[in-house]
Amino acid sequence: MKAAASAALRAFADKKSEIVKYLLAFAAVMLIGAGLISFQGEDPVRALSAIWSGALGGRIEIGNTIRWIIPCVMTGMAAVVAFKSGVNNLGIEGQIYFGGFAAAMAGFLVQLPPVVHVLFCLLVGGLCGLLYALIPAVLKLFFRIDEMITTLMLNYIAILLTEYFTVLVIGASSSTASNALQTPPVYETAKLPVLIKGTYANAGIFVAVAVVVVVAFIYRYTIKGYELRQVGENLRFSKVGGVNVVRTFLSIFLISGFVAGLCGGVEVLGSHGRFVSRFSNNLGWDGIMISMIAKNSPFGVLFVSILWGVLKAGALHMERVTNTNRLTVVLIQALFVLFVTIDYKKIYAFFRGRFGRRAVQKGGAV
């Protein structure tokens, strides 16, 4: 009777443990966040309500939240595509810069009819992100250099190189004039239409949602998606099964780079209207965090990105109206990732083994 009850309990726990884990992580993060805010001499409730009103308090606020949700979804998807198939693409940030710069170039150097122009710019952005991802992919496939290192390093190269290109485009003389290096604005035909007047909420949200839907569709319904997933879950198995692992690896890298580049394009054409050096400000890393919390699920990314957008937009408002540093929110976001990715079962088993308390009879069911 006791055994049956404990078995039922465990089965229940297994199913619900994931949800419980998220809830506990969220609660822990909230507690720590409250502590941090109190430490800065502010009332946590007031800070939290400032985030809430700053993100969802009105039409303008919601518009700006949407503006931040867009890049979060797209970088999150770039990360999901890579991580789901076991490719450690940490170069999303760099691919965003190249995509963004190329989209800006196409936006003010080329003249095309309205709808065609913006699509063309996005495509160019995506392709440039893809090309930039080709470098670490080739280095990995032909020289066996770990992509973790190459993609990480290429981020810095991308940031500085696009900055340098910007200087070239606008001429060296003007570089001293302003502290923000930026290209001339793109043509109106290349801009993504604004959805909510007076905000930066733009049609990029449709691109972002389309990316989610397409990726989810590929993984669920196509043979290619089946292979991509098997390669990610067990590379040797796929290879023995006859999957062309090299080609799959390459295509994962390129798709991830394409999505990142597309994100750069959307940022430039939707929010900035021109290429601004260092505009991304760690969007790529946001994407990696989001995909980790979403456990590489496309629709999970959509959900987490909404939370992320709220926090991003709300943090600015919070800093304005309270004495709390905006970076507190970044800290909280990082802690959330940490709490969600911890393997609690292992830790539990470790401590149980350490102190050997037999009173609680729970085995590590494997």
Place this chain on the structure above:
Amino acid sequence: MKSEQPVVLELRGICKNFGALAANKNIDLKVRRGTVHAIIGENGAGKSTLMNIISDIYQADAGDILLNGEKVVFKGPMDACAHGIGMVYQEFMLFPDLTVLDNIMMGFEKRRGGIFIDRKKTRAAIEEICRTYHFNIPLDEKVKGLAVAVLQQVEIVKVLYKGADIIILDEPTSVLTPQGIEGLFDAIRFLVGTGKTVLFITHKLKEVMEISDYITVLKNGEVTGNVRPDEVDEAALASLMVGREVILTAQKVEKQVAAPVLEVKGLHVRDNDGNERVKGVDLAVRAGEIVGVAGVAGSGQKELVEALFGLREAQEGRVLFEGADITSKSCRERRCLGVGYVPQDRLGEGANVEGSIWQNAIMGYHIAHGFKRKLLLDRREIDAFSGQVVKQFAVKTPTLETRVRTLSGGNIQKLIVGREFLQKNKLLIVEDPTRGIDIGAIEFIWKKIIELASEGVGILLVSHELNEVMELSDRIVVMYDGKLFDGGNAGELTEQEIGLLMAGGGTADESGRKRGA
């Protein structure tokens, strides 16, 4: 005789559940000092769980462990070890780049002043153990490069050094040649002669009859028999294990041999470290023929098979499939031509345990034999093929969406074998198809292999289980040190003669009997 020996270890009413599965149900066991006590049972019968409870890897849900008549509660595996329980696992747990001595003392170094390792004292202690128990192992050599039989002795010395009084050997003979097994048995006999107790876990009935003093049979987590080897025969033991009669002799059918499907000419293959592991192999497999490759693990079988399936580059030589050169073709191309492969590493290469049944069932099939729709997954076709695999190969699973991780080893193997066997291949490379699975599944897979050959498929069977090679093969070759030696047609050579070939034609002594007189 030995029944007067005092009980050293007793289990009372041990229960252990994993979720809804009862791995051990109310198990009672009495082990007497100075005896070899065999625990036998099919895979999934609960042998390993029980041993893990004794060595405190798991904790029992109910029941007591009594050591020398006293109830004990261990505080963890280390504590069990301190109480004199030592376990030698099937997979050796040794660091290849360290010396034998370092491996043995790891974690149990004698110390000087509390912090410094006293190598001299440690060494003296280990040498003393080797002397006492007649082990002759090279303490200063690195572990990599030593024969498996020697490694096993290292493992045994390791547990003795840690003060083991009861030694648990988990499937110890699966990696040894017949001669190596004799060596191990001599060592076991010597150990029990000095008062140590050996718990011997195996599924090989012949060995049980030879070595053990007591036999406990487990089935579905319960004890189904406590017998002594002189009271029963192998058939009786088998039926205790399985619950029905099992026929573990392959029923061969007469057939005509046709043209070769696979020909290998002068093949040389290197391993990842650049060492030549296949040194000029010639081989032919004809349609409808089962060619068995016997050999001690690590004789180059792995590299040979990988080269044959396109997973590893051949340095020299040619591989022909139906007369056409496929030496430089990829796995994918070979699969498309009609070559199937059942890899030895079931969980690493044979299956994706994170995936579902259908995801595992269509791997390879989706490329080589294909679905009508090339882009989208056709669930109807997938379900049809996966369902066929599950049904024809008796894979026990609730649904096709079930994750493979939740299946038992035997069921996973049936899934893999089914996937490869149902693909209308012309050649199948089968590597250790029955490793670590229960007798029922072994019987089933053997039957399927023979059926397939009778339908005209050429089969290359690479197995470390000599018995399996001898039962199934039409023709036997023996691999030793990267070369193949003719083992004759089925039944031409005895097990002992093939055992000699496996150990290098009887010239080199690789049997692991490196012990003193």
